[in-house]
Amino acid sequence: MRDAPTNDFEPTMTDDEALMWRIGADPWLDPSGSLLAVLDRPVDLDLLRRKVAAGIPSMPRLVERVADTDRPLEGLRWEIDPDFDLTKHVVEVAVPAPGDRRALLDLTTEIHMTPFPAGRPPWRIVLVTGLADGTGALIARLHHSAADGIGGLRMAEVFLTLEPDTAPPPDTDLDATLSEWRASATDHNLPDGAAAIWSALAGPVGLAKSTAAELALIGADPARAQHTAGHALDTARTVIDQLTGDPYLDSTSELWTRRSGGRYFVTAQMPLSGAKVAAKARGGTINDLYVTALADAAIACHAERGTESRSVAMSFVRSTRTDSGAGGNAFVPIKVRAPGAGVTPDERFAALSNAMAPSDASDGEPGLGAISALAALIPTPLLIRLGRDQGARIDVVTSNIRGAPVPIFVSDAHVLGSFPIGPVAGAACNATMMSREDSLDIGIMVDPAAIDDPDRFGNIVQATLDAYTTEAG
Template sequence: MSDAEGLMWRLEKDPHLSSNIGTVTILDRAPDFDLFRQRLLGASLRMPRLRQCVRVAPANIAPPTWVTDSNFDIDHHVRRIALPKPGDERALFDLASLITAEPFDRTRPLWQFTVVEGLKGNRAALVQKLHHTIADGESGVQLSLEYLDFERDAIPPSMPDPDEIDEAREAADADNDAADMVRNVLAGAFRLPLGVLDQVRELLADPTQIPDATSSAADTVRGLVTQLSDVDGARSPLWTERSTRRHLETASAPFTETRAAAHALGGTLNTAFMTIATEAASRYHAELGAPVGELRASMAISTRTEGSGANAFSLVRMLVPTDDIDIDERFRAIQAATDSAVRASSSASLDKMATFASALPTSMITRLARQQAHTIDFATSNVKGSPVPMYLAGAQLLSNYPIGPLSGVAFNLTLLSYLGRLDMGLNTDAAAVKEPDMLRRFIVEAVDRFTSLAT
């Protein structure tokens, strides 16, 4: 695993910091299940990660490694169920929340796809569940090309020879296990000098030392430790409780109009999305008699390059204005806050934090992560999808609602573009957001107000 993937794996010692991600895909009809199962079987042969489980190094002397699951069973990962009548979308979304929130069996490959039949209107759905160590949003979209088509009756790709692939993987596992262990231990030792690691431990143990620390090691880690030591609490007077109970709501926005409004205001689609989320959060607090002037939000920023692995993103945090102002003024304030947050986070990226975290005890890492989660009210993420119709084993995709991880915040609003729309999944902590349908309604109204700026 990369350091970032190893960090996400270790954080799940705390169930509030689960890294499961998902998508609820609405289909115009039930797919050919046998064909879909066959497609995923072929994908698991072409993409080694889908047949790999996690092996943890003794005493965490090296990052966890991916090894082939000798007992791989495609039927554990590809399933089919049916909704009870009347089969409405509320029942589907409740089911999807349960599926994605349930922890993975950590002895098996970390993915599960469930075809859900019986959706009202002769429709069906696919609930996709991945552990974040397998893929982030963008690489998850790339994975989907293994089982999606650009036409309804597409000819499926030929199956690889499973025996040849299994033999090659078993040989590779046997040859590389010992070498990988040594390589990872050495890499862990030389990624950071021991003096730097000692400085990190000391500063994390007592953050009051940071302003006075002057050594070169402290200079190297100052930006990182400052971010990790930020204990300024979340701002919401309503979203104070946390639990492992989840509730999913969905909404959509028109792609062209939303982007046009963002460009008219001199900003980006990312800023538009954060503005819509912030506008809804502002209205939610005012409606419940607890208006607030600002909230703390986080935004996932892609750092993907041609050589990136399964996960390539960074998280930036910012204060967003939630007082009673016009939506265009809110947009400009958020654009400025985003630009500042991106610049400030350049010295404390997720990869850098994960590298330092690899040298720290898991108990300290989970405590720090929970502490950091308490500084954030809500999170957002934006993923690019397909602009053209897609098909799954003969069924057309109608919409694609993502389910982002909460990791200790009150709600995560994730956007996935598809076919001229921006489909949004609102994943809430049921203990924090007690009126999720109200928050969804305010998101829809915020979309209408923001897109009206394009005309």
């Protein structure tokens, strides 16, 4: 059952959202995420639009766009799109000939790389028709400023169901809902000009309040001054390390050195049950196994080309989300170094498992919010340059999203594969995994300038996963 309509509209763009929007100005760093859902049959476009329309009243973010502003003091903010048109966001496209799997993956890449139209909410859903085998597909794309992977999955509930459903939903008076939201947003706005001043002062005022409180505590406990100064310095150093990187964790690849704005999409799959057995046998988690398999594949790819990989520079995302809501960003990116040639896969697994395990020390690491707050002080061109530089130091970006353990449907079409796409962000590739029923579906977006035979790399990843599955029995 869908949630009741809400007017929970928050115009202020958080530092995290603003960071994602700013770096999105560079196609190389585009933080948008996508999902390719492979279906057992085609889906009716009109029915899908009606289902999405019925879900929008509980998902205000779907009608919010980034507001244009020429006020120097005003930060980025969200606003209800005054000309929102669902037919421009939920569309149908025919797959190019010959309509096979490769054509579908290439179409997915094209849609993933197509910029969002200016002045509209940054998302789209594309139904794919004309597949040669008679199946269907859906490609959903969402800008990272609107939601991270987990939040995006919650937003996908507007078209995903747990049962096949071809019954049209009740008619939704979307215009009335949007009018109500616009009125609510206007009623709660500050007078013209005051909002810009408040936005500019809110950060410093909050900082001043927290500083005053800390000074009061220092007055009561002089020893606190040394602790506070040390903690602040440690936090600043850690945030700067997140932005500038630890040289020890940088890529040592002599093969994957080039970078471009080009993209090439491949996929892989592994049975969830097999992954559980293989991971448990090694005393780790499914994520440990997944990241290790990607490192194994990168090393094997180098070996095939006669190059020894001393290490694999990787990153993974640790979610800090504490709610089940849609929209927003709550995660911290963490870099790790996978041992290269010269160690066994089990030794590599143990090293990565230890490096990725949460610890008391990592609990104190600043999350995306602290990084975004510092990044807000950096001019956008410099921020993009810094982002490109840091991305080029990473071989494989990884993330994973927990999906539904039961069958899921789009209308009456059973989802046979749900392959997520994360931002490459200047790295050699991004691999994002989503669980579905008894499957781990992995979408791998490759920079073909870095990995010049992406199909072969995808095959090596699949062979590596198959080997772990065979071992698990």
